[in-house]
Amino acid sequence: MKYIQTIPTCETCDLQKFSVFKHLTKIELANLSIDKGCNFFKRGNVLYNEGNRINGFYCVNQGVVKLVKTGIEGREQIIRFAQKGDIIGYRSILSKELACTTAKVIDDAVVCFIPASKLFGLVQNNNSFAMELMKLACKELGEANKFILDIAQKTVRERLAEVLMLLRETFGLDEDHVLQILLTREELANIVGTATESVIRLLSEFKSDKIIALNGRKIQFLNENTLIRLSNFYE
């Protein structure tokens, strides 16, 4: 964890245009920058731990953070990812509960920290912001509900196929159709909710079926339609 020399100000941060902060006035943005902390975190760094009381929320400026819950015998379940423009920790502030996840950096990141008071201030004074925040929470809730259905009803193969497509949507592919996020097999297993060995086996199966190509942690998408079909996509 390294202190950043030039703290990106919220006013000049181009991420705010697309984020939950998009309806803030110049003054509100300037005010947001005051008291704001900003740090650089390497892969493996933890922003906060499950069960912590956090007194602010985090805005990811660069890199990728995974939010995980720790279960039986320390086994992690990845709940979601946060990348540039995403905010994390706001749930536990708003519901006045302890953090329900651990936030761990998986791709070297620059993350800003904003005290809870600022969040409450904005909610009080800017209705559009309150609405945006609510929309965000409700969207996440919808996604969580969808995931509950999937994990309850789909096979591991279907879920892995679906997770690959979700990762594709979230992180995109480069010009060679290579997924723009590197995850260990264990991390993949911790999203899908299965054993690491199962992911390894299924990935090689997808590979021999020419659906994907593998090169270390790089996953190249060769046949997305089949992947969608394998995920038992409906609706």
Add this chain to the structure above:
Amino acid sequence: MKYIQTIPTCETCDLQKFSVFKHLTKIELANLSIDKGCNFFKRGNVLYNEGNRINGFYCVNQGVVKLVKTGIEGREQIIRFAQKGDIIGYRSILSKELACTTAKVIDDAVVCFIPASKLFGLVQNNNSFAMELMKLACKELGEANKFILDIAQKTVRERLAEVLMLLRETFGLDEDHVLQILLTREELANIVGTATESVIRLLSEFKSDKIIALNGRKIQFLNENTLIRLSNFYE
């Protein structure tokens, strides 16, 4: 579905004291009652279907409603229950998405319907209400995340034990320790995320272990500590 003669007004509704509406002024409550619909629904009635665009939200005055997502081959997954004082449908209004669940009555219910415009009006003009609503969404999100972990990592037996304890918390027991909600084995399976046969087998197992007693759909709790232990409860 029967029209109620005497529509309960929001001002006189004693549920509002404990609900998300607790910070509304008398005037706001009176205003909420205008345009409000209120109906009686029998078990099996559907308030709205997954995929519907709903233009209002529902407040449960009496009875129990289950929120389900429909998955593979029509198999239902119960996401949550709503009972007296709970509101449903607000998620899809706030996130401006289609309903992500179907709301089905499982215990004869009186349910009020409030147009979306009223909700937006309150969010705009009453910051405490906006905060309450946010808190609610964030609390639900936390519960959903917890459930994802459970379903991903626990065995069916552990999940059933946990679900029984959750139902106990939500609906309570009578003086004979009988759970105050009647669910079919299939509905239990649709909460736990397993096959109906598995629930039947595990319930009889719990019964022969003297953890519960069964009488039709009535479940009597004989040994809650063992149930908690079986649920692999930690933290």
Add this chain to the structure above:
DNA sequence: AAGTAAACATGACAAAAATCACAAAAACAA
């Protein structure tokens, strides 16, 4: 009250997935 449909129960079996054991490869640190 009789007939029909739904829910409950149980056994046998099959499928899916976890676990264990171990080896090879890759990543990391000194």
Add this chain to the structure above:
DNA sequence: TTGTTTTTGTGATTTTTGTCATGTTTACTT
């Protein structure tokens, strides 16, 4: 670079869970 740790990969085995078949009981309908 070398040694160490982590990650990846594979086979064998066991456990868990789902599916299918069938019979019984209970609830609902007319």
